[in-house]
Amino acid sequence: PLVSMRQLLDHAAEHGYGIPAFNVNNLEQVQAIMEAAAETDSPVIMQASAGARKYAGEPFLRHLLLAAVEAYPHLPVVMHQDHGQTPAVCMAAIRSGFTSVMMDGSLLEDGKTPSSYEYNVAVTQEVVRFAHYIGVTVEAELGCLGSLETGQAGEEDGIGAAGTLAHSMLLTDPEQAADFVRATQCDALAIAIGTSHGAYKFSRKPTGDILAIERVKEIHARLPNTHLVMHGSSSVPQELLEEIRRYGGDMKETYGVPVEEIQTAIRYGVRKINIDTDIRLAMTGAIRRFFAESPDKFDPREYLKPARAAAKAVCKSRYEAFGCAGMA
Ligand code: G3H
Ligand code: 13P
Ligand code: NA
Numbered sequence: 001p002l003v004s005m006r007q008l009l010d011h012a013a014e015h016g017y018g019i020p021a022f023n024v025n026n027l028e029q030v031q032a033i034m035e036a037a038a039e040t041d042s043p044v045i046m047q048a049s050a051g052a053r054k055y056a057g058e059p060f061l062r063h064l065l066l067a068a069v070e071a072y073p074h075l076p077v078v079m080h081q082d083h084g085q086t087p088a089v090c091m092a093a094i095r096s097g098f099t100s101v102m103m104d105g106s107l108l109e110d111g112k113t114p115s116s117y118e119y120n121v122a123v124t125q126e127v128v129r130f131a132h133y134i135g136v137t138v139e140a141e142l143g144c145l146g147s148l149e150t151g152q153a154g155e156e157d158g159i160g161a162a163g164t165l166a167h168s169m170l171l172t173d174p175e176q177a178a179d180f181v182r183a184t185q186c187d188a189l190a191i192a193i194g195t196s197h198g199a200y201k202f203s204r205k206p207t208g209d210i211l212a213i214e215r216v217k218e219i220h221a222r223l224p225n226t227h228l229v230m231h232g233s234s235s236v237p238q239e240l241l242e243e244i245r246r247y248g249g250d251m252k253e254t255y256g257v258p259v260e261e262i263q264t265a266i267r268y269g270v271r272k273i274n275i276d277t278d279i280r281l282a283m284t285g286a287i288r289r290f291f292a293e294s295p296d297k298f299d300p301r302e303y304l305k306p307a308r309a310a311a312k313a314v315c316k317s318r319y320e321a322f323g324c325a326g327m328a
């Protein structure tokens with residue numbers, strides 16, 4: 001059934017696991033996530049960005065997600081609006097049937113410029129007021145993620161090591177986080193702890209301290225009842241990069257967030273883990289391989305099938321690693 005995100009995250013907190021929130025844009029991604037969840041008996045959070053809405057259109061997105069609920073009636077499914085830029089966007093998502101919205105007031109309406117704390121509190125309060133009235137969950141964000149906000153993809157290597165101090169002003173401040181949740185009453189809070197969106201997170205191989213885990217602990221200690229969210233959580237597996245390169249793709253050297261680091265973050269209170277890039281990489285590798293190996297084929301079903309299977313494998317492995325399996 002369709003459920004609120006609060007329900008799923010409360011259960012995750014109670015049982016000490018984390019839930020991957022996968023971005024969706026099309027049929028094959030939705031199917032991959034649902035097949036993986038069904039095989040592992042995991043709860044599902046699917047999220048749609050503004051880019052997804054632009055690509056698929058609101059009716060197609062809505063019906064794809066509702067089709068998933070209908071096809072898998074025994075699995076709990078959350079329809080989540082990712083990075084809502086304004087209260088109006090969140091309102092529209094709720095009207096469209098989403099059971100959870102992110103009001104990302106850490107940025108102004110342009111989705112790029114960091115906002116003031118007061119602006120963030122005001123827009124988040126506004127969304128909480130109408131969302132909670134009808135049982136919809138609200139995720140907010142405090143702090144500054146790497147590349148999405150700064151446009152400096154690939155320049156944040158060293159976070160957690162030498163870069164921690166230089167970067168610390170961008171990380172979520174625990175005191176401010178406590179104040180923010182008191183003021184807004186949001187259900188979930190996305191925190192900046194050293195990750196960034198996209199494939200180019202770190203230019204050197206992570207050595208085991210890539211996340212600001214102390215921050216997670218401090219924030220969680222002050223906000224034991226607020227579910228912490230980690231954006232930019234793709235692991236950028238080297239074997240997926242290799243597959244893309246082997247079949248003609250151009251991927252520079254890059255590293256993501258190791259799964260073990262995410263597991264540590266889950267131990268200290270992170271409950272929702274956003275993943276988009278890993279699915280993109282998996283599908284692209286599979287399609288590149290298919291085109292290289294079968295240049296005579298032209299039925300889209302034939303190349304979308306291995307792409308869907310590759311996405312599903314990523315989802316299954318995250319469900320298992322984050323402790324979701326058997327929790328649906
Ligand atoms: O927040 C970033 C997600 O990966 C969504 O990306 O805006 O290209 O759909 P997108
Ligand atoms: P990745 O780019 O690391 O997959 O992060 C996705 C995300 O945070 C969506 O909100
Ligand atoms: Na932010």
Ligand code: ZN
Binds near residue numbers: 083197231232274
């Ligand atoms: Zn994000």
